[in-house]
Amino acid sequence: xxxxxxxxxxxxxxxxxxxxxxxxxxxxxxxxxxxxxxxxxxxxxxxxxxxxxxxxxxxxxxxxxxxxxxxxxxxxxxxxxxxxxxxxxxxxxxxxxxxxxxxxxxxxxxxxxxxxxxxxxxxxxxxxxxxxxxxxxxxxxxxxxxxxxxxxxxxxxxxxxxxxxxxxxxxxxxxxxxxxxxx
Amino acid sequence: xxxxxxxxxxxxxxxxxxxxxxxxxxxxxxxxxxxxxxxxxxxxxxxxxxxxxxxxxxxxxxxxxxxxxxxxxxxxxxxxxxxxxxxxxxxxxxxxxxxxxxxxxxxxxxxxxxxxxxxxxxxxxxxxxxxxxxxxxxxxxxxxxxxxxxxxxxxxxxxxxxxxxxxxxxxxxxxxxxxxxxxxxxxxxxxxxxxxxxxxxxxxxxxxxxxxxxxxxxxxxxxxxxxxxxxxxxxxxxxxxxxxxxxxxxxxxxxxxxxxxxxxxxxxxxxxxxxxxxxxxxxxxxxxxxxxxxxxxxxxxxxxxxxxxxxxxxxxxxxxxxxxxxxxxxxxxxxxxxxxxxxxxxxxxxxxxxxxxxxxxxxxxxxxxxxxxxxxxxxxxxxxxxxxx
Numbered sequence: 001x002x003x004x005x006x007x008x009x010x011x012x013x014x015x016x017x018x019x020x021x022x023x024x025x026x027x028x029x030x031x032x033x034x035x036x037x038x039x040x041x042x043x044x045x046x047x048x049x050x051x052x053x054x055x056x057x058x059x060x061x062x063x064x065x066x067x068x069x070x071x072x073x074x075x076x077x078x079x080x081x082x083x084x085x086x087x088x089x090x091x092x093x094x095x096x097x098x099x100x101x102x103x104x105x106x107x108x109x110x111x112x113x114x115x116x117x118x119x120x121x122x123x124x125x126x127x128x129x130x131x132x133x134x135x136x137x138x139x140x141x142x143x144x145x146x147x148x149x150x151x152x153x154x155x156x157x158x159x160x161x162x163x164x165x166x167x168x169x170x171x172x173x174x175x176x177x178x179x180x181x182x183x
Numbered sequence: 184x185x186x187x188x189x190x191x192x193x194x195x196x197x198x199x200x201x202x203x204x205x206x207x208x209x210x211x212x213x214x215x216x217x218x219x220x221x222x223x224x225x226x227x228x229x230x231x232x233x234x235x236x237x238x239x240x241x242x243x244x245x246x247x248x249x250x251x252x253x254x255x256x257x258x259x260x261x262x263x264x265x266x267x268x269x270x271x272x273x274x275x276x277x278x279x280x281x282x283x284x285x286x287x288x289x290x291x292x293x294x295x296x297x298x299x300x301x302x303x304x305x306x307x308x309x310x311x312x313x314x315x316x317x318x319x320x321x322x323x324x325x326x327x328x329x330x331x332x333x334x335x336x337x338x339x340x341x342x343x344x345x346x347x348x349x350x351x352x353x354x355x356x357x358x359x360x361x362x363x364x365x366x367x368x369x370x371x372x373x374x375x376x377x378x379x380x381x382x383x384x385x386x387x388x389x390x391x392x393x394x395x396x397x398x399x400x401x402x403x404x405x406x407x408x409x410x411x412x413x414x415x416x417x418x419x420x421x422x423x424x425x426x427x428x429x430x431x432x433x434x435x436x437x438x439x440x441x442x443x444x445x446x447x448x449x450x451x452x453x454x455x456x457x458x459x460x461x462x463x464x465x466x467x468x469x470x471x472x473x474x475x476x477x478x479x480x481x482x483x484x485x486x487x488x489x490x491x492x493x494x495x496x497x498x499x500x501x502x503x504x505x506x507x508x509x510x511x512x513x514x515x516x517x518x519x520x521x522x523x524x525x526x527x528x529x530x531x532x533x534x535x536x537x538x539x540x541x542x543x544x545x546x547x548x549x550x551x552x553x554x555x556x557x558x559x560x561x562x563x564x565x566x567x568x569x570x571x572x
Binding site: 018019022023025026027031032033034035036038039040058059060061062063 | 187188189191215300301349351352353355356357358359451452454455457458538540541542543
């Protein structure tokens with residue numbers, strides 16, 4: 001079972017991203033869960049969302065303490081939140097950032113583990129016209145983990161966003177191309 | 184047969200309610216049940232569900248509206264949680280006393296104060312004596328299946344049914360759920376036929392005064408109806424199994440065959456607890472799990488059978504009964520055991536209050552403590568687990 005923690009800011013669609021990961025995985029025939037961090041949420045404040053993917057039935061209602069994957073939607077978060085907290089050894093941190101690998105590792109407190117970086121804000125601004133990176137970062141997620149097939153994510157996006165889906169799908173595929181993986 | 188789809192459990196539950204072709208929905212939104220009635224309101228508004236959605240000013244009015252509609256022969260639905268259930272309280276006893284087949288989903292949430300929107304069973308345990316049939320879901324699939332089941336049972340037993348889902352940790356999770364096809368639902372659930380209903384053409388009185396000469400008899404009749412509903416509950420699950428392939432029992436067991444120590448609990452934490460059982464079984468410990476799905480009427484014989492020959496039970500309660508001899512489930516279990524020849528030791532733990540996470544590791548620790556309890560005589564009747572000192 002793979003556990004995923006998403007970091008974003010209230011209103012950026014972290015919960016939607018977690019849900020889309022689960023929907024795509026389930027439609028692909030896997031088992032999955034997605035859930036928000038339960039409680040009041042405020043626009044702009046750091047928020048988390050969670051997902052689990054497994055080949056067998058998922059049988060737990062615990063929170064996620066030691067994720068295998070962290071997905072950070074907002075490039076300003078690593079400076080104010082320890083986004084890699086609890087990340088499993090051998091796990092991967094996937095970040096939206098315009099920083100280089102070296103700079104980002106330093107910001108993450110000399111983080112030594114696997115890293116995937118994409119400038120999702122830039123892609124989102126170019127493709128969607130708004131700095132909302134949740135669907136773009138799903139492309140980075142697919143590239144870095146291979147946990148869901150792009151085609152299943154594409155249909156999940158179509159179902160969720162209707163006529164707005166095309167732009168989001170384009171952003172997702174760009175991230176799939178542009179995400180760089182280190183270590 | 185339907186196919187597994189990814190849905191937020193609240194939405195799937197609302198879809199199942201709609202498939203049951205409810206006539207009247209009346210509710211006052213409260214976290215964490217909001218998504219359920221929001222989705223139903225949307226279905227009514229979009230013309231996808233031919234029902235009356237009565238927006239009301241309070242939970243008291245929500246259940247009152249269902250009572251009126253149900254008494255007139257309508258299939259009704261409401262939902263609430265925590266303080267909402269408290270505000271509804273007076274009408275709970277009217278609904279059951281009138282023998283109305285109302286179905287309510289409670290998205291279980293802790294009671295104030297302090298204010299908490301998070302999950303425990305403090306809300307529903309207060310309506311233990313309200314005369315409702317009460318079931319608890321373990322996961323999204325079960326939540327949906329218990330909706331179909333609730334209508335089937337309510338309309339045969341002529342009693343209201345409360346289906347309990349753990350707030351957030353069940354209601355707000357996107358997970359694979361399989362809904363029945365509409366034809367299957369229609370076959371399982373024929374149109375509601377009330378024995379007696381409010382009809383201007385054939386006037387009757389419902390809810391007349393119960394003078395001392397008849398009150399006791401009326402209450403006994405109600406008690407007997409609730410006890411007799413056990414058979415209807417089980418029969419409805421058997422019929423459900425034929426169409427869905429999914430089997431449900433009043434009490435579920437997990438790895439209880441040769442268990443010497445068992446955990447007893449209610450609701451969705453059973454999923455997490457099974458993982459603890461698996462880990463300890465790997466280490467050769469003979470532990471098992473007993474989950475209560477049907478809470479009212481309490482299936483005493485099934486429960487006594489389920490615990491087998493265990494030497495000790497850890498009863499995990501998610502509600503506190505301050506100043507009592509245990510949590511509600513603990514009290515129930517001890518009372519059931521007192522009438523039987525079985526006398527395992529009972530460690531009654533109160534935990535997971537107000538959204539405090541309970542992990543597989545916690546359950547492993549509780550199993551450990553139950554083992555040590557075998558040697559020492561209990562010095563307390565219950566303990567609140569995981570309190571920060």
